[in-house]
Amino acid sequence: MTTEQPVASVRGVVLAGGNSNRFADGDKAVASVAGEPLLSRTVTVLRAATQREPIIVVDTQEERATYATAVEGTDVRFVFDAPAYDGPLAGIVGAARALDSQWLFCCGCDMPLLAPTAVSWMIDQLRRTETTREPPVDAVAVVHPTGVVEPLHTLYRRESVIGLQQSLSNTAGPRRLLSKFDRVSTVSIADVPAQIPIEPSTTNANTVEELDRIRHNSDSLLL
Structure with a gap:
C-alpha cells in the first residue's frame, strides 16, 4: 500500500468486551494462537492493514488491565464500550464516540484467521465506493454464501454509527445496525478473488473446541 492512498482514514477496532461465556477455558481473547495471545495477533493484523x-x-x-498485559510492547489504544448497549454494538458505538477517524474496521477478538490481505482488500473496496458512489455509503461488508451479511469483518462510517445510535435498542446487534443504514455496499464472498482469504478471515471461535479445530486445520493460514 502506498502512502498516497487514504489508509489513515481507517482505524482498526477490536471488540473485546464480551464475557466469553461459551469459552470453557476462560477468556478467549488471551487464548494462545500460533504462539501468541489471540488479541495480540489481531492487533498485529490490523496495524499491518491500516498502518x-x-x-x-x-x-x-x-x-x-488483563489485555494490556496480553499486548504489552504493542502500540494500541483502549476505549470503553458504550454503557447503554449490550454485546458487539456497545463496542462499535463506544469506538465511534471515542475516535475521530472517518471509518472504523470492526472485528471480534475471536477471529484467529483474520488476515491482513483480507482487511486490506476490504479497504480497497471502500476506496472504490468512495470514488464511484454518490451519496457515500454507510458501511462496506461481505455476504456469506448463506446470504447472511457479516457484521464483524466490516467497515463502518463513524458518522453513520453516531447518527443512528439513538434509534437502536440497547439489545440490538450489529446486524440490526447494518439493516438500518440507507447505503451498505456488499460483496459476496463467492466473488472475492481466490487469493484473498476472506472466508477464513471472517471465521470466529466461540468455544475451545472451535479454536482447537481451527488450529488443527489451518496451520498454513496462521501468521
Whole structure:
C-alpha cells in the first residue's frame, strides 16, 4: 500500500468486551494462537492493514488491565464500550464516540484467521465506493454464501454509527445496525478473488473446541 492512498482514514477496532461465556477455558481473547495471545495477533493484523494504531474496546477496567498485559510492547489504544448497549454494538458505538477517524474496521477478538490481505482488500473496496458512489455509503461488508451479511469483518462510517445510535435498542446487534443504514455496499464472498482469504478471515471461535479445530486445520493460514 502506498502512502498516497487514504489508509489513515481507517482505524482498526477490536471488540473485546464480551464475557466469553461459551469459552470453557476462560477468556478467549488471551487464548494462545500460533504462539501468541489471540488479541495480540489481531492487533498485529490490523496495524499491518491500516498502518495506524489499533483500538481495543473493553467493558471494564479489569479487562483493560488483563489485555494490556496480553499486548504489552504493542502500540494500541483502549476505549470503553458504550454503557447503554449490550454485546458487539456497545463496542462499535463506544469506538465511534471515542475516535475521530472517518471509518472504523470492526472485528471480534475471536477471529484467529483474520488476515491482513483480507482487511486490506476490504479497504480497497471502500476506496472504490468512495470514488464511484454518490451519496457515500454507510458501511462496506461481505455476504456469506448463506446470504447472511457479516457484521464483524466490516467497515463502518463513524458518522453513520453516531447518527443512528439513538434509534437502536440497547439489545440490538450489529446486524440490526447494518439493516438500518440507507447505503451498505456488499460483496459476496463467492466473488472475492481466490487469493484473498476472506472466508477464513471472517471465521470466529466461540468455544475451545472451535479454536482447537481451527488450529488443527489451518496451520498454513496462521501468521
